[in-house]
Amino acid sequence: xxxxxxxxxxxxxxxxxxxxxxxxxxxxxxxxxxxxxxxxxxxxxxxxxxxxxxxxxxxxxxxxxxxxxxxxxxxxxxxxxxxxxxxxxxxxxxxxxxxxxxxxxxxxxxxxxxxxxxxxxxxxxxxxxxxxxxxxxxxxxxxxxxxxxxxxxxxxxxxxxxxxxxxxxxxxxxxxxxxxxxxxxxxxxxxxxxxxxxxxxxxx
Amino acid sequence: xxxxxxxxxxxxxxxxxxxxxxxxxxxxxxxxxxxxxxxxxxxxxxxxxxxxxxxxxxxxxxxxxxxxxxxxxxxxxxxxxxxxxxxxxxxxxxxxxxxxxxxxxxxxxxxxxxxxxxxxxxxxxxxxxxxxxxxxxxxxxxxxxxxxxxxxxxxxxxxxxxxxxxxxxxxxxxxxxxxxxxxxxxxxxxxxxxxxxxxxx
Numbered sequence: 001x002x003x004x005x006x007x008x009x010x011x012x013x014x015x016x017x018x019x020x021x022x023x024x025x026x027x028x029x030x031x032x033x034x035x036x037x038x039x040x041x042x043x044x045x046x047x048x049x050x051x052x053x054x055x056x057x058x059x060x061x062x063x064x065x066x067x068x069x070x071x072x073x074x075x076x077x078x079x080x081x082x083x084x085x086x087x088x089x090x091x092x093x094x095x096x097x098x099x100x101x102x103x104x105x106x107x108x109x110x111x112x113x114x115x116x117x118x119x120x121x122x123x124x125x126x127x128x129x130x131x132x133x134x135x136x137x138x139x140x141x142x143x144x145x146x147x148x149x150x151x152x153x154x155x156x157x158x159x160x161x162x163x164x165x166x167x168x169x170x171x172x173x174x175x176x177x178x179x180x181x182x183x184x185x186x187x188x189x190x191x192x193x194x195x196x197x198x199x200x201x202x203x204x
Numbered sequence: 205x206x207x208x209x210x211x212x213x214x215x216x217x218x219x220x221x222x223x224x225x226x227x228x229x230x231x232x233x234x235x236x237x238x239x240x241x242x243x244x245x246x247x248x249x250x251x252x253x254x255x256x257x258x259x260x261x262x263x264x265x266x267x268x269x270x271x272x273x274x275x276x277x278x279x280x281x282x283x284x285x286x287x288x289x290x291x292x293x294x295x296x297x298x299x300x301x302x303x304x305x306x307x308x309x310x311x312x313x314x315x316x317x318x319x320x321x322x323x324x325x326x327x328x329x330x331x332x333x334x335x336x337x338x339x340x341x342x343x344x345x346x347x348x349x350x351x352x353x354x355x356x357x358x359x360x361x362x363x364x365x366x367x368x369x370x371x372x373x374x375x376x377x378x379x380x381x382x383x384x385x386x387x388x389x390x391x392x393x394x395x396x397x398x399x400x401x402x403x404x405x
Contacts (some may be wrong), residue, residue, distance in 0.1 A: 060360065062367040081353035090360035113233075113346050116338035124345045129305035131352040136311035142359045143280040143288035145366065155370040165367070 001029055001052055001102040009052065010075035011126055019119045026112075026123075027104040032056075032095035038078060039093035045082040047105040048127055051075065054099030058134075060141070060165075061092045067165040070137040071096065077130035083109040213249040215323055217241050221249075221272035222323060228296025229270060229347050239340035246329040252316040258299065259310045265302035267326045268348070271295050274320030278355075279313040291355055292317070301348040303327045 003020035006012050012020070030049065032038050039045055041061045051072055058078070060067045069091070072078065078093050083106055104123070112120035144163055148155060155163075215222050217240050226240060235243075247270070252258060258269060258276060276293035290312075293299055299314045303325075325333075325344075334341040367373075 060363060062364055063371050063373045065367065065371065080349065081356060084350045084353050087357065090357060090364060113342055116342050118338075120342055121334055121338055121345070124342060124349065125304070125306055128301055128345055128349045128352070129307055131349060131356070132302050132305050132307055132311050134356065135352060138356060138359055139280040139290060139312060140282065142290045142363070143282065145363050146288055146290060147286075149362075149366055155366050157370055160367055160370050 001027075001050075001100075005052060006102075009050070011129075012075065015122065016118075019122065022119050023123065024102075026108045027102050030101045030103050032099045032101075034095055034097055036099075037092060037094050038099065038101055039089050039091065041090060041092045042088050044086050045079045045089050047103055047107075047109060048080045048083050049078040049101040049103045050126075051078065052100040052102050055096040056093050056099050056101075057096050058137075059092045059094060060090075061168065062165075064168050065160060065165045066092075066168045067141065067163070069141065070134070076133075077127055080127045080131050080134075082106060083127065215244045215247040215249055217244045219244075221321065222247070225270050225272040225296045225323065229298060229351075230343060232350065233343055233346065235340070235343050239337060239343060242333060242337045242340050243325075243344065246325050246333055247323040250322050250324050252320045252322070254316050254318050254320075256316045256320075258314045258316060258320070258322060261311065261313050262309050265300060265307050265310050265327065267324050268298055268300040268303045268330065268344075269314075269322040269324050270298050272321045272323050275317040276314050276320055276322075277317045279315060281313060287313075290359070298344075298348045298351060301352060304330060304345050304348055 001024050003017060003024050006020045006024055007015050007017075015023070027047070029052070030038060032054075038049060038056060051074055053074055056072045056076075056078065058069045058072055060069055072093070078101065079089060079091075081087075082089070083104075086106070109123075112123055141164065148159055148163060152159065217223070217237065222244055226235075226243070249272075250269075252274075259267075261281065271293055272295055274295070276299065277289045278291040278293055278299070279287050280290050281287050293314060300310060302308075302310050330341065330344070333344075
């Protein structure tokens with residue numbers, strides 16, 4: 001990511017050139033094709049990611065079921081919690097379009113926290129704002145699940161569907177259909193473990 | 205949001221409730237006495253009775269609160285007006301992170317679950333802290349971020365557990381404790397080397 005690209009992102013337009021340059025040196029770029037994943041449930045993440053371009057869907061996933069939480073775009077952050085610990089990720093993020101993200105390793109964040117600077121304040125403020133927004137996205141889902149769990153000790157598959165979960169293969173097909181041109185039909189042909197990657201082929 | 209009385213109770217670093225709550229809030233970081241004094245100097249104390257609203261969804265984010273005594277609860281109110289408590293707020297926890305993050309309004313409701321005392325930092329005082337002692341401001345933001353991460357993780361863990369049971373998925377216990385010495389990642393080692401960190405073995 002270049003300083004100019006950073007300064008074009010929402011929330012970063014006022015960043016002084018020097019700070020933008022310093023921030024761009026802190027991390028590395030990551031790319032994902034439509035349907036590809038930037039973050040996977042059960043895998044640890046090196047550090048938070050700032051979305052530079054494209055759209056990314058944040059999902060809650062269990063086995064082959066998923067529940068979309070939010071669609072993130074340029075200027076939004078992913079996996080801010082990985083700045084604080086090495087736990088496995090509890091959410092996944094899949095690109096809806098070709099997406100580019102800028103990942104800042106946990107160790108860099110730790111250095112920022114130890115050496116106060118305007119850059120560090122700007123970075124942490126942006127990540128905290130992203131967490132507050134994620135909280136707001138999670139809250140209605142959490143409330144619905146808590147109400148359901150208070151009413152029933154054990155949920156059924158139908159309860160999960162009622163709570164907004166769906167078979168991941170369905171959402172992958174939708175993603176694939178959006179990615180291919182001319183409205184051609186698609187068929188999901190490979191599953192990579194429980195979460196389904198964007199492996200599909202156009203049916204000609 | 206409680207308004208600041210003209211003669212608000214000041215907070216001193218030696219106050220027992222400040223020390224106890226700050227010890228929990230900054231459990232993972234070393235904060236110097238000077239930084240603590242600067243934080244305390246910008247706090248005032250407010251007391252609420254059970255059921256009173258500390259901050260409300262959509263209200264201007266003018267202050268953050270460190271709970272020092274009592275219990276609070278984070279609530280979600282759906283468009284139909286149904287209210288669900290989604291998290292408990294305990295002493296040493298910071299709420300109203302939106303004020304630190306520079307957001308316009310709060311994203312949720314926090315109410316006093318019992319009689320509650322909170323240490324309040326107004327947004328303008330936080331901004332002066334950023335200018336005068338950025339290290340202390342970074343500690344506050346870092347602690348708020350880490351705490352928010354823990355809350356989100358608790359939510360997703362609970363939902364995951366319920367969904368796994370419903371789907372009959374075999375549950376693998378995830379290690380909850382951090383490794384003793386979590387080694388830096390490959391990318392982290394590379395950046396440490398580029399930035400000239402000689403502590404790398």
